[in-house]
Each structure stands twice: as C-alpha cells, then as structure tokens.
Amino acid sequence: xxxxxxxxxxxxxxxxxxxxxxLDIIFKDHKTxxxxxxxxxxxxxxxxxLYGTIPDRITDLVFFRPGRAVKITMLRMQPxxxxxxxxxxxxxxxxxxxxxxxxxxxxxEEPVPKAEM
Amino acid sequence: MKEIRAxxxxxxxxxxxTSWPAFERALEIEPHFVAADMGSTDPxxxxxxxGKEHFPxxxxxxxxxxxIVASLARGIPTIVGTAGGNGAKPHxxxxxEIVEEIARERGIKxxxxxxYSDVDKSLVRKHLxxxxxxxxxxxxxxxxxxxxxxTYLVAQMGVEPxxxxxxxxxxLILAGRACDDALFAAVPLKNGYDRGLSLHxxxxxxxxxxxxxxxxxxxxxxxWLREDHFLVEPADPERxxxxxxxxxxxxxxxxTPLAEAGPGGVVDLTxxxxxxxxxxAVKVSGTRFVPDDQYCLKLEGAKLAGYRSxxxxxxxxxxxxxSLDEVRxxxxxxxxxxxxxxxxxxxxxxxxxxxxxxxxxxxxxxxxEIRVTSHELGVVTDVIASDQTLAHDICDLATITMFTVGFxxxxxxxxxxxxxxxxxxxxxxxxxxxxxxxxxxxxxPLKLFPIEVVEVG
Numbered sequence: 001x002x003x004x005x006x007x008x009x010x011x012x013x014x015x016x017x018x019x020x021x022x023l024d025i026i027f028k029d030h031k032t033x034x035x036x037x038x039x040x041x042x043x044x045x046x047x048x049x050l051y052g053t054i055p056d057r058i059t060d061l062v063f064f065r066p067g068r069a070v071k072i073t074m075l076r077m078q079p080x081x082x083x084x085x086x087x088x089x090x091x092x093x094x095x096x097x098x099x100x101x102x103x104x105x106x107x108x109e110e111p112v113p114k115a116e117m
Numbered sequence: 118m119k120e121i122r123a124x125x126x127x128x129x130x131x132x133x134x135t136s137w138p139a140f141e142r143a144l145e146i147e148p149h150f151v152a153a154d155m156g157s158t159d160p161x162x163x164x165x166x167x168g169k170e171h172f173p174x175x176x177x178x179x180x181x182x183x184x185i186v187a188s189l190a191r192g193i194p195t196i197v198g199t200a201g202g203n204g205a206k207p208h209x210x211x212x213x214e215i216v217e218e219i220a221r222e223r224g225i226k227x228x229x230x231x232x233y234s235d236v237d238k239s240l241v242r243k244h245l246x247x248x249x250x251x252x253x254x255x256x257x258x259x260x261x262x263x264x265x266x267x268t269y270l271v272a273q274m275g276v277e278p279x280x281x282x283x284x285x286x287x288x289l290i291l292a293g294r295a296c297d298d299a300l301f302a303a304v305p306l307k308n309g310y311d312r313g314l315s316l317h318x319x320x321x322x323x324x325x326x327x328x329x330x331x332x333x334x335x336x337x338x339x340x341w342l343r344e345d346h347f348l349v350e351p352a353d354p355e356r357x358x359x360x361x362x363x364x365x366x367x368x369x370x371x372x373t374p375l376a377e378a379g380p381g382g383v384v385d386l387t388x389x390x391x392x393x394x395x396x397x398a399v400k401v402s403g404t405r406f407v408p409d410d411q412y413c414l415k416l417e418g419a420k421l422a423g424y425r426s427x428x429x430x431x432x433x434x435x436x437x438x439x440s441l442d443e444v445r446x447x448x449x450x451x452x453x454x455x456x457x458x459x460x461x462x463x464x465x466x467x468x469x470x471x472x473x474x475x476x477x478x479x480x481x482x483x484x485x486e487i488r489v490t491s492h493e494l495g496v497v498t499d500v501i502a503s504d505q506t507l508a509h510d511i512c513d514l515a516t517i518t519m520f521t522v523g524f525x526x527x528x529x530x531x532x533x534x535x536x537x538x539x540x541x542x543x544x545x546x547x548x549x550x551x552x553x554x555x556x557x558x559x560x561x562p563l564k565l566f567p568i569e570v571v572e573v574g
Contacts, residue, residue: 010365014369016254016370016371017255017256019255020254022368022370026368050485060373066364067374069374071374073373078481080161081161081162081550083468084481089159093483095480096486
C-alpha cells in the first residue's frame with residue numbers, strides 16, 4: 001500500500017470552463033505509472049467515493065501514458081464564481097487525492113488499461 | 118530547411134513577472150512572429166460581466182511594450198488574443214489605450230489590426246428559437262432570460278479571423294476573445310503548414326515555459342514548426358523540455374488530453390509521438406486535425422446577478438468551535454425571521470451562506486473530511502442581495518448576530534467571534550455569474566469578427 005503522494009510528482013486541480021474541474025495525477029516515472037494503473041484503483045467509482053459524490057458526475061477518466069498521467073474531470077457542484085462557490089479557479093479541489101491508497105504490491109500480470117475517451 | 122519559428126513570451130500578458138532576459142534570448146531564434154494571450158474565463162464571471170481586467174495595468178503595459186518593440190525591430194507581427202482578459206469590447210478598448218500610450222511615449226508608429234469578438238444577442242436569440250444553440254462542457258440549456266440579462270457576450274474566434282488580420286500587414290494584431298492555440302496557428306496556416314501540428318504547437322506555446330522543467334509561465338518558450346513535426350525548447354538555458362513535461366501539458370486546463378475541441382474541429386493526439394530531440398528540446402509529430410461537419414463557435418457571457426457583501430470572522434473558543442453548526446443554524450433562523458418581517462424574502466431579495474474555513478469552505482459538499490481538528494476556524498458570511506445597501510445591512514446583521522447569539526454550553530459570553538476588519542462588513546460590489554457558455558453554429562468563421570485597421574502613433 002502507498003498513498004498517492006508517494007507515487008505522484010503532480011496532483012493538481014483546475015477549472016475547465018465554468019462547469020467542470022479536472023484533476024491531473026502525474027506519476028514519478030513510467031514504471032510507477034504502470035504499476036499504479038495495474039492495481040485497478042483508478043475507476044470512476046473509486047474517485048466518486050473519494051469525493052463523496054456519484055460516478056455520474058465524473059465526465060472523463062483518461063489514462064495518458066505519454067504524460068504518465070491519470071486525468072479525472074468532474075462537474076462542479078456550482079458554476080465557477082456562483083453563489084456558494086469557494087474555489088473560483090478550482091485550484092484546490094485536489095486535497096482528497098492525498099488520501100488515496102494505492103495497493104501497489106498487489107500487481108496482477110495484466111496489460112495497462114487502454115485510454116478511455 | 119523550410120520552417121516557421123515562434124516565440125511565446127508568457128502564459129498571460131499582464132498577469133505575471135514576465136522574464137525579459139528569457140524573452141531577449143528567445144528572440145535569438147529569429148522568430149516569424151510573437152504571440153500571447155491575455156486571459157480566459159478562468160478568473161471567473163466578474164471580469165467578463167463587468168468588462169474589467171484581472172491584472173495590473175502597469176504590468177500589461179510592460180509586457181505589451183516588450184512585444185511591440187521586439188516586433189517592430191524585426192519586422193514581424195505580434196499577435197495578442199483575448200485582449201484585456203476576456204476580450205469583450207471594454208477589454209479590447211482598455212488594451213488599445215495602453216497600446217496608444219506606448220506608441221506616444223516611445224514616439225513609434227505602427228499598424229494595428231483590431232478584431233472585436235462581441236456577439237449581437239439578436240443573432241443568438243434567432244438560433245435559440247431554432248434550437249440551434251448547444252450546451253457545452255456541462256453548461257445548462259440556454260434560456261432567453263439568461264441571454265437577455267447578459268452584459269457582455271463574446272465568441273471565441275478560431276484561426277480564420279487572425280489569418281485575415283495578417284493580410285492587412287499589421288505589426289500588431291489585437292484580438293478580442295480568441296482560442297489561445299489559434300494565435301500561434303495563424304502564421305503557420307497562412308504558410309500552408311499542417312493544421313493539427315500548428316494548433317498543437319499553439320496549445321503548448323500558449324503557456325510559455327509551463328511545459329518546461331522547472332515550469333514557469335512567465336519565461337519564454339520557442340518553437341520550430343516544420344512539415345511533419347515541431348520542436349519546442351524553453352529560452353531560459355536553466356530550463357529544459359522533457360517528453361513528460363511536454364506531454365503532460367496536453368492535460369492542462371482541459372477535460373481530456375487526447376482530443377482538444379476548437380472552432381471547426383478537434384485536435385486529435387491519439388497518434389502523437391513525443392521524442393527527446395536534444396537535451397533541452399522535444400520533438401512532436403503525429404497530431405492530427407479532424408474537421409467537424411459543422412463549424413461552431415463557443416459563446417461566453419456573464420450577467421449581473423446582484424450585489425455582494427462579506428464579513429470575515431475567526432473563532433478560537435473551543436465550545437463555539439464544537440457548537441458552530443448549531444450556532445450558524447440559529448443565526449440563520451433569527452435572520453430569516455427578522456428579514457421576512459421586514460419584507461425581504463430569501464431567494465428573491467437575497468441569498469446568504471457561510472464559508473467555514475477549517476471545515477469545508479473550499480470544497481463544500483465535495484469535502485469528504487468530516488472531522489474538524491483545528492483549534493481555530495474562520496467564517497466568511499457571504500451575502501448577495503438585489504442592491505448593495507441591502508447586502509451590506511444583511512451581512513452586518515448576520516455578523517453581529519453570530520457575535521452575540523447565546524447557545525447551549527456557552528462560556529465566552531462577551532462575543533462568540535473575532536472580527537477581522539472594522540467595519541466588519543466589506544462591500545464587494547456588483548456580483549456576476551456566467552449566463553452563456555454555449556456553441557453557436559456558423560457558416561462563415563469570419564463573419565462575427567470584424568477587422569479594423571488603425572495606424573497607431
């Protein structure tokens with residue numbers, strides 16, 4: 001088991017237009033990326049649980065090997081800058097990723113999941 | 118070798134401390150043009166809705182001066198997009214005034230092509246009636262009410278108006294709302310280079326050295342575009358581009374790295390190959406442009422939605438921290454009752470909420486952490502009302518009520534909260550929200566973007 005910050009160099013969040021924000025996880029190296037992905041921990045379901053939301057609010061989950069990155073995009077709870085919004089640029093929505101446990105020792109011998117559009 | 122060389126001085130004109138030495142060094146590649154954007158919708162709806170800029174004027178002037186002087190000395194165009202931060206008419210006009218000031222102070226003359234990007238609401242209304250306006254990236258369906266209330270409405274121009282502006286022989290192209298990558302693709306496309314590669318190069322260059330290591334948006338990036346690939350290299354010798362730093366930038370500020378939708382089509386990165394070309398440069402090839410059946414422009418608009426007042430208080434009393442949710446509920450109950458008696462209805466005349474720092478102010482309902490462990494909390498009372506006086510008075514009342522209200526177990530009976538400011542209510546001013554974020558189908562990519570040529574100086 002490893003917490004995500006031990007495996008990733010970058011864990012950031014940012015607005016994508018007024019209605020969505022996106023999370024970028026960039027792993028330390030390709031080996032770590034491949035190992036982390038093989039655990040199967042990155043699913044819409046697991047991210048939804050991490051954020052206390054439902055998988056339907058996650059619009060994209062993409063694995064991008066050239067950038068050794070996992071990208072998750074979800075709908076904001078309210079549009080950027082709307083009443084009740086506490087993060088206009090959505091630049092601090094990455095916090096829960098720090099709690100993500102990756103069961104990295106348990107590596108089944110399977111190919112890396114293919115990119116999902 | 119046939120190639121186009123491009124320089125990007127900074128990720129956003131006016132926003133940061135753009136490195137002059139890095140820009141000077143970038144110019145050594147003898148670029149065919151210099152380009153940069155001045156903003157986007159990211160800073161939020163206020164800037165678009167109010168027509169105001171989101172960065173210091175002196176900083177915008179410095180960056181523009183640097184670019185204009187470099188261009189004139191080399192006889193190459195400078196292309197600036199999303200002028201003034203959001204690219205609506207007041208933003209463009211604000212930028213023109215700075216440009217004219219630079220010309221006056223330096224005693225220089227040059228030709229400027231202006232491309233406004235404001236959209237006539239009646240055109241959108243016509244399309245709305247035909248159900249031809251599409252939601253995009255999670256926006257709700259557009260209503261006529263939202264459209265009518267919109268203060269500034271712009272369309273993100275693609276590469277075509279910028280190419281047309283280059284035909285005027287302008288030294289400076291000042292564009293309203295424009296796609297960042299298009300600013301860098303205009304010169305290449307005029308010279309017959311591949312659209313996919315040109316736009317992908319633009320996507321990387323628009324954030325300057327954000328795609329380098331160490332990353333920094335205010336240090337220049339250089340690029341060489343050739344027939345079947347392009348190279349990117351940071352100008353500052355202390356920085357390098359790596360396959361990962363460049364590839365990872367394809368993720369930035371968009372929902373998927375593999376397909377970037379823009380006016381007229383999608384930049385498809387499925388078959389893109391990133392190679393380490395030298396120690397500091399990365400070679401990119403294989404990116405394709407896939408045209409859409411229907412050319413669409415993205416519309417952006419914001420509307421005035423009230424007036425805002427806030428107050429900031431801190432809590433250090435441990436009983437109050439433990440009781441905060443209960444106290445807040447009590448405050449809201451007292452307030453609603455009081456305001457309702459005065460004829461003010463929540464939802465119609467005002468909205469109020471608390472942002473509790475130390476609990477869930479940043480993530481709200483998405484915050485999975487339920488324990489509050491801090492010995493102090495911050496509470497921002499946030500009020501939007503139909504006029505500024507009402508917002509101010511409600512915020513005052515809410516803040517004082519939180520200060521004075523009694524609650525179960527209270528030991529600190531001389532004030533529940535620490536006021537940060539005096540006066541404790543801060544009037545933020547007009548409050549704007551996004552009202553339009555939709556796709557408009559067009560037959561002609563140029564039609565909405567009139568080009569004006571001005572001889573400056």
